[in-house]
Amino acid sequence: MAANYKKDTIVYQIYPRSFQDTDGDGIGDLRGIISRLDYIAELGVNTIWLSPVYVSPDDDNGYDIADYKAIQPRFGTMEDFEELVEKAKERGIGIVMDLVINHTSDEHEWFKRALAGEQKYKDYYIIKRGENGKLPNNWGNFFAECPWTKFGDSEEEYYLHLFSKKQPDLNWHNPAVLEEIKDIMRFWLDKGVVGFRCDVINVIYKNSLSNGKKQLVLTGREHYLSTEGCHEILKTLRREVLEPYGAWAVGETVFVDIPGAKDLCAPKRGELDMVFSFQHMEVDQVFVKWFKTRLKPKKLMKTLTKWQKGLDWNAVYFENHDQPRFISRFADLGPYRKEASTMMAGLLMSLRGTPFVYEGQEIGMVNGDFKKLDEVMDIESHNIYAMAKKLLIPNPIRWKMIKRTSRDNARTPMQWSAEENAGFTEGKPWLKVNGNYKEVNAAAEMTKENGILAFWKKMIALRKTNQILMEGHFKSVYAGKQVYAFERKKGGKSLVAVCNMTGRSAKLPKRVIRKSGVKKGSSIVVSNYDACDELVLKPFEFRLLER
Numbered sequence: 001m002a003a004n005y006k007k008d009t010i011v012y013q014i015y016p017r018s019f020q021d022t023d024g025d026g027i028g029d030l031r032g033i034i035s036r037l038d039y040i041a042e043l044g045v046n047t048i049w050l051s052p053v054y055v056s057p058d059d060d061n062g063y064d065i066a067d068y069k070a071i072q073p074r075f076g077t078m079e080d081f082e083e084l085v086e087k088a089k090e091r092g093i094g095i096v097m098d099l100v101i102n103h104t105s106d107e108h109e110w111f112k113r114a115l116a117g118e119q120k121y122k123d124y125y126i127i128k129r130g131e132n133g134k135l136p137n138n139w140g141n142f143f144a145e146c147p148w149t150k151f152g153d154s155e156e157e158y159y160l161h162l163f164s165k166k167q168p169d170l171n172w173h174n175p176a177v178l179e180e181i182k183d184i185m186r187f188w189l190d191k192g193v194v195g196f197r198c199d200v201i202n203v204i205y206k207n208s209l210s211n212g213k214k215q216l217v218l219t220g221r222e223h224y225l226s227t228e229g230c231h232e233i234l235k236t237l238r239r240e241v242l243e244p245y246g247a248w249a250v251g252e253t254v255f256v257d258i259p260g261a262k263d264l265c266a267p268k269r270g271e272l273d274m275v276f277s278f279q280h281m282e283v284d285q286v287f288v289k290w291f292k293t294r295l296k297p298k299k300l301m302k303t304l305t306k307w308q309k310g311l312d313w314n315a316v317y318f319e320n321h322d323q324p325r326f327i328s329r330f331a332d333l334g335p336y337r338k339e340a341s342t343m344m345a346g347l348l349m350s351l352r353g354t355p356f357v358y359e360g361q362e363i364g365m366v367n368g369d370f371k372k373l374d375e376v377m378d379i380e381s382h383n384i385y386a387m388a389k390k391l392l393i394p395n396p397i398r399w400k401m402i403k404r405t406s407r408d409n410a411r412t413p414m415q416w417s418a419e420e421n422a423g424f425t426e427g428k429p430w431l432k433v434n435g436n437y438k439e440v441n442a443a444a445e446m447t448k449e450n451g452i453l454a455f456w457k458k459m460i461a462l463r464k465t466n467q468i469l470m471e472g473h474f475k476s477v478y479a480g481k482q483v484y485a486f487e488r489k490k491g492g493k494s495l496v497a498v499c500n501m502t503g504r505s506a507k508l509p510k511r512v513i514r515k516s517g518v519k520k521g522s523s524i525v526v527s528n529y530d531a532c533d534e535l536v537l538k539p540f541e542f543r544l545l546e547r
């Protein structure tokens with residue numbers, strides 16, 4: 001692990017668009033975040049990851065950057081940003097920026113100058129001729145589009161975009177691109193940010209542009225996933241940029257397996273500090289993420305265990321701006337929203353690694369209650385819907401797909417109060433507020449001593465102060481149809497975390513009884529129920545036991 005790495009880091013991810021609006025335009029802003037810093041500090045986290053706040057035409061809500069060194073006017077000014085960094089720092093909170101460097105926006109100056117014919121900037125992008133009227137290769141695209149779009153008025157030239165056509169991929173074979181990005185990173189580090197979350201970082205360097213092996217999704221990916229070139233770039237960025245500032249980096253690494261993740265974040269490699277892996281997010285998917293089935297807890301447990309054992313340190317998360325709300329994925333959530341959310345809190349804070357909490361997760365927000373496609377804004381959802389239509393998938397199935405998997409499920413405005421628009425905005429929210437806001441909101445939670453938010457705070461506080469949770473080794477104890485149990489061990493001391501991942505009560509398995517010393521006077525450090533039955537776990541019960 002890099003020297004600057006901190007075992008007590010707990011991150012809160014903010015999707016600025018949806019967090020808090022202060023100027024009535026229906027879109028969250030930096031002043032909104034500043035106004036909520038006390039709330040965030042009280043939650044107990046010490047780091048904020050800001051999804052992109054740079055100038056952007058918002059084709060992909062800021063993940064298409066038109067100016068890396070300026071703040072999106074809709075979000076505020078550079079002064080607001082500086083104030084945010086300062087005020088966060090006063091509260092012991094560091095800011096992590098989202099670094100999107102696989103692609104820029106097509107409205108970035110570099111791309112515009114490339115289009116205007118400046119060779120220097122054409123070399124910043126991946127531009128290739130198609131032969132005999134054909135596309136340059138057979139690759140796929142993350143957003144179910146064609147990854148090649150005609151370059152300007154050219155008849156033969158195309159540019160590559162693994163995401164939307166407004167997100168042209170950068171050419172990482174060009175050393176000038178690396179220099180530009182180093183400069184951008186230093187710009188933000190000089191403003192006091194503590195690190196970066198690196199967007200799709202393991203796809204940036206394309207080995208070759210030749211045809212790929214046919215795949216259900218993303219044909220061609222073998223040419224760019226975690227290539228040697230990418231490793232080299234990460235090493236350079238660590239050595240020359242991160243290290244001198246004592247900054248850290250978490251990489252979003254798609255399609256990564258354990259050996260691949262090790263190569264990207266093992267301390268001796270000097271690349272990333274940790275990675276977001278996806279396998280535990282895929283336990284309820286059928287081939288592709290747009291088809292979901294019931295979540296089978298055992299599969300989730302096995303995947304978590306595999307990663308806990310496989311890597312020394314994980315970036316642990318269950319929600320972010322790309323995933324449906326996690327508790328909505330339990331097929332039988334029923335009346336147990338509070339229990340499921342608090343169990344998740346217990347689990348998240350008990351696993352080994354750096355925990356990431358996504359805005360609204362701490363008050364048990366659930367999937368958006370969209371009724372029709374018009375209410376969904378996400379480019380990916382619209383593209384998938386269109387593709388499914390082309391494939392003649394009937395409308396009700398198409399809609400079900402989108403409703404369950406849309407990234408907008410987690411992007412609905414933060415529910416602050418029972419006031420109009422959940423206290424998110426005085427204007428018209430850019431995305432529909434979930435109709436349950438009168439019941440599910442932060443203000444209501446703040447009045448409850450025993451509520452969801454209170455439990456998240458309790459778990460975060462424990463995670464920050466308990467050496468075993470912070471540093472202890474992970475040992476699996478049990479993974480069954482309902483119950484997940486694991487041990488954290490340090491210096492002869494151990495804690496056993498026990499989760500019932502279903503809405504039905506469950507007997508405490510014998511192995512768990514033995515390992516946790518339940519019958520030998522072990523004590524409950526924390527639980528999400530007031531009273532626990534010694535040998536039976538209630539629906540979505542979480543217990544942390546000390547032997």
Ligand code: ISL
Nearest residue numbers: 060063100142163199200254289322380
């Ligand atoms: O969830 C996904 C993979 O199964 C993809 O939809 C997602 O696009 C991928 O995880 C990459 O995500 C990141 O880069 C995208 C941006 O749209 C996402 O919001 C971001 O998190 C392009 O910049």
